[in-house]
Amino acid sequence: xxxxxxxxxxxxxxxxxxxxxxxxxxxxxxxxxxxxxxxxxxxxxxxxxxxxxxxxxxxxxxxxxxxxxxxxxxxxxxxxxxxxxxxxxxxxxxxxxxxxxxxxxxxxxxxxxxxxxxxxxxxxxxxxxxxxxxxxxxxxxxxxxxxxxxxxxxxxxxxxxxxxxxxxxxxxxxxxxxxxxxxxxxxxxxxxxxxxxxxxxxxxxxxxxxxxxxxxxxxxxxxxxxxxxxxxxxxxxxxxxxxxxxxxxxxxxxxxxxxxxxxxxxxxx
Numbered sequence: 001x002x003x004x005x006x007x008x009x010x011x012x013x014x015x016x017x018x019x020x021x022x023x024x025x026x027x028x029x030x031x032x033x034x035x036x037x038x039x040x041x042x043x044x045x046x047x048x049x050x051x052x053x054x055x056x057x058x059x060x061x062x063x064x065x066x067x068x069x070x071x072x073x074x075x076x077x078x079x080x081x082x083x084x085x086x087x088x089x090x091x092x093x094x095x096x097x098x099x100x101x102x103x104x105x106x107x108x109x110x111x112x113x114x115x116x117x118x119x120x121x122x123x124x125x126x127x128x129x130x131x132x133x134x135x136x137x138x139x140x141x142x143x144x145x146x147x148x149x150x151x152x153x154x155x156x157x158x159x160x161x162x163x164x165x166x167x168x169x170x171x172x173x174x175x176x177x178x179x180x181x182x183x184x185x186x187x188x189x190x191x192x193x194x195x196x197x198x199x200x201x202x203x204x205x206x207x208x209x210x211x212x213x214x215x216x217x218x219x220x221x222x223x224x225x226x227x228x229x230x231x232x233x234x235x236x237x238x239x240x241x242x243x244x245x246x247x248x249x250x251x252x253x254x255x256x257x258x259x260x261x262x263x264x265x266x267x268x269x
Contacts, residue, residue, distance in 0.1 A: 010066040011073050024062035079242035087245045097255035098209045103159045106209050109252040117249045137185040154185040154201040161210035164219045175216040212236040
């Protein structure tokens with residue numbers, strides 16, 4: 001089964017993942033609890049030789065994780081499918097986190113883990129804190145096609161809503177500012193140390209932790225010529241939430257509720 005076609009060395013073939021999930025059904029535990037610690041230990045003893053480890057997700061299914069990269073093998077992720085009650089709860093937790101996180105936290109705690117899980121490589125933050133060497137992009141990364149051709153992407157991230165109003169309101173950004181940053185991102189070269197060469201960004205991701213309004217999308221599309229327009233990709237709050245859940249990316253630590261301390265039956269002295 002491991003010899004079947006698969007996307008990369010960090011993702012086993014889909015049929016192998018399905019067999020593991022079926023064999024590790026929690027309801028079929030024998031002489032152990034539903035978490036099946038003994039079965040997991042025996043399975044991981046074998047999988048470790050291939051560079052993988054098995055674990056149970058919050059949806060009670062068994063997944064495989066690549067030990068070196070931390071990438072999780074998921075099956076046919078469809079962001080438009082109905083979500084389970086557990087996934088709806090996780091989505092709400094992440095949405096609440098997006099409401100209160102800073103722009104740096106959006107990039108480092110949310111976007112970087114998501115794009116790593118989606119198969120992007122060499123994900124590099126471009127000095128967002130001190131604005132040094134940014135040139136319109138907060139992150140650059142690359143993606144290897146099945147033909148082994150490499151595409152480069154830049155990300156310009158805003159934590160709030162992206163609109164086309166004449167004045168910038170609290171918690172929102174004006175698309176005219178994004179227009180200038182997108183042009184800078186597409187025109188400035190990045191240095192890829194693994195290939196020892198400077199390359200231009202092929203596509204620019206405009207990512208918002210809030211809503212990207214239709215007016216903002218239309219304005220940016222009209223302001224760019226046909227060649228530039230095809231290089232712009234939008235990703236708003238709903239896209240982030242859906243991709244996070246269906247790809248089973250672990251939530252940031254600050255997004256999960258912590259258990260509150262409770263008094264025990266014993267007196268505290």
